[in-house]
Amino acid sequence: MSTYLLNKFLYTIDRDPELVERYRADPRATVTWWEAERANQVLNLPAGERSTWLTFTDTEREALATHDYVKLFEFGAHPFLTLTLFIALFERDYDEPLGFQREYARKLSHISLPYPDIST
Amino acid sequence: MATVAAVIASTHHPFYYRASTATGVDRPPFADEWVAKIEAFRETLTRARPDVLVMVGSDHFHQLWLDNMPQFLIGKAPFYDANFSNEEREFGLPRMFLRGDEELSAYLLRQGLDAGFDLAFSNELRLDHSITCPLITLRPEADLPIVPIYTNIFAPPLPQPKRFVELGKAIRELVESWPCEARVAIIGTGHLSLELGGPRQFGPHGPDPEFDRKAIGWIASGDLGSALAEVSLDSLWLPGNATHGFMDFMLMMGVAGESVKADYSDSLDLFHTMEAYFTWYPEAAR
Numbered sequence: 001m002s003t004y005l006l007n008k009f010l011y012t013i014d015r016d017p018e019l020v021e022r023y024r025a026d027p028r029a030t031v032t033w034w035e036a037e038r039a040n041q042v043l044n045l046p047a048g049e050r051s052t053w054l055t056f057t058d059t060e061r062e063a064l065a066t067h068d069y070v071k072l073f074e075f076g077a078h079p080f081l082t083l084t085l086f087i088a089l090f091e092r093d094y095d096e097p098l099g100f101q102r103e104y105a106r107k108l109s110h111i112s113l114p115y116p117d118i119s120t
Numbered sequence: 121m122a123t124v125a126a127v128i129a130s131t132h133h134p135f136y137y138r139a140s141t142a143t144g145v146d147r148p149p150f151a152d153e154w155v156a157k158i159e160a161f162r163e164t165l166t167r168a169r170p171d172v173l174v175m176v177g178s179d180h181f182h183q184l185w186l187d188n189m190p191q192f193l194i195g196k197a198p199f200y201d202a203n204f205s206n207e208e209r210e211f212g213l214p215r216m217f218l219r220g221d222e223e224l225s226a227y228l229l230r231q232g233l234d235a236g237f238d239l240a241f242s243n244e245l246r247l248d249h250s251i252t253c254p255l256i257t258l259r260p261e262a263d264l265p266i267v268p269i270y271t272n273i274f275a276p277p278l279p280q281p282k283r284f285v286e287l288g289k290a291i292r293e294l295v296e297s298w299p300c301e302a303r304v305a306i307i308g309t310g311h312l313s314l315e316l317g318g319p320r321q322f323g324p325h326g327p328d329p330e331f332d333r334k335a336i337g338w339i340a341s342g343d344l345g346s347a348l349a350e351v352s353l354d355s356l357w358l359p360g361n362a363t364h365g366f367m368d369f370m371l372m373m374g375v376a377g378e379s380v381k382a383d384y385s386d387s388l389d390l391f392h393t394m395e396a397y398f399t400w401y402p403e404a405a406r
Binding site for chain 2: 120
């Protein structure tokens with residue numbers, strides 16, 4: 001499990017309006033690009049100074065590539081990061097206020113306490 | 121010495137700004153009641169005639185990140201930009217620009233470190249809605265210098281609830297020992313029961329009305345004993361997965377003092393959360 005890297009993906013996509021649109025339009029290609037180019041970029045270091053070891057597991061990569069926020073929850077991705085980014089991606093497709101947020105809750109309705117650990 | 125002019129604790133609901141400024145068909149049915157409550161709450165700060173605001177909140181992964189996460193942090197900048205593009209996108213919050221009180225920041229940092237709190241600091245902190253929401257509700261002119269204090273209620277491992285209370289008590293003592301003839305309001309925002317990104321989110325009420333009822337009772341009566349006895353890092357997952365924000369309320373109970381009843385207390389049962397508003401006027405400020 002690389003919960004930290006899942007969170008890093010959600011965090012760095014969410015804060016960049018252009019990447020939000022790329023991830024909405026072509027999630028698989030965006031995840032592939034991000035893992036190759038951005039996963040090991042340490043956010044507070046110059047571009048040349050990178051980590052060398054951060055990768056997704058196959059199931060994590062697939063969950064991101066299919067916009068599967070239920071899986072992300074089950075993997076322990078930080079729920080605030082997932083919610084915020086997915087609102088940005090899909091709220092626009094719903095007519096009712098909070099329509100997407102309520103469907104999101106419904107899709108997680110099989111989850112009971114205790115929730116997956118979100119510690120990193 | 122400085123005077124603590126008021127101690128204020130409240131929830132911070134990022135939808136308030138949009139709800140309160142919406143008109144016509146866009147205005148939600150609960151907006152008028154919400155605005156009336158907020159305006160009454162605002163008066164409790166205005167009446168205290170503050171010169172400086174110490175503001176306790178928590179970054180929501182807008183700037184602070186898991187590569188280097190502080191537990192408690194004090195901003196020490198002369199100015200603060202506030203609100204982020206994703207808050208503008210999701211909540212319609214405006215960008216804000218605030219003046220800092222560098223002298224009080226430096227004092228709280230030095231004295232706080234010497235009192236046993238290993239506080240982080242930032243010279244370039246950009247503030248998010250945990251600080252700007254209470255400004256919008258309580259001081260929309262945003263004309264007073266501030267000292268922001270951030271707590272980690274968000275990225276486990278978190279400090280224990282008692283540590284929040286202890287820091288609150290220390291902040292109160294340090295502000296009262298600040299050698300400056302200023303009236304300081306100490307304002308902090310957190311949450312009651314709250315679920316975000318989980319199955320209980322965005323229901324007709326907060327996820328745990330029973331927790332909310334008890335928590336409001338603890339805060340209004342200053343019952344730190346019961347709050348500390350019943351609340352733990354593990355128990356806070358039960359009322360809702362974002363309920364650790366209640367520890368900012370516990371910090372503010374520490375500021376207000378053990379068993380000190382709030383002079384003003386109000387709440388609003390809104391969809392999704394219970395909103396709650398409290399003000400204490402310390403004896404010396406009356």
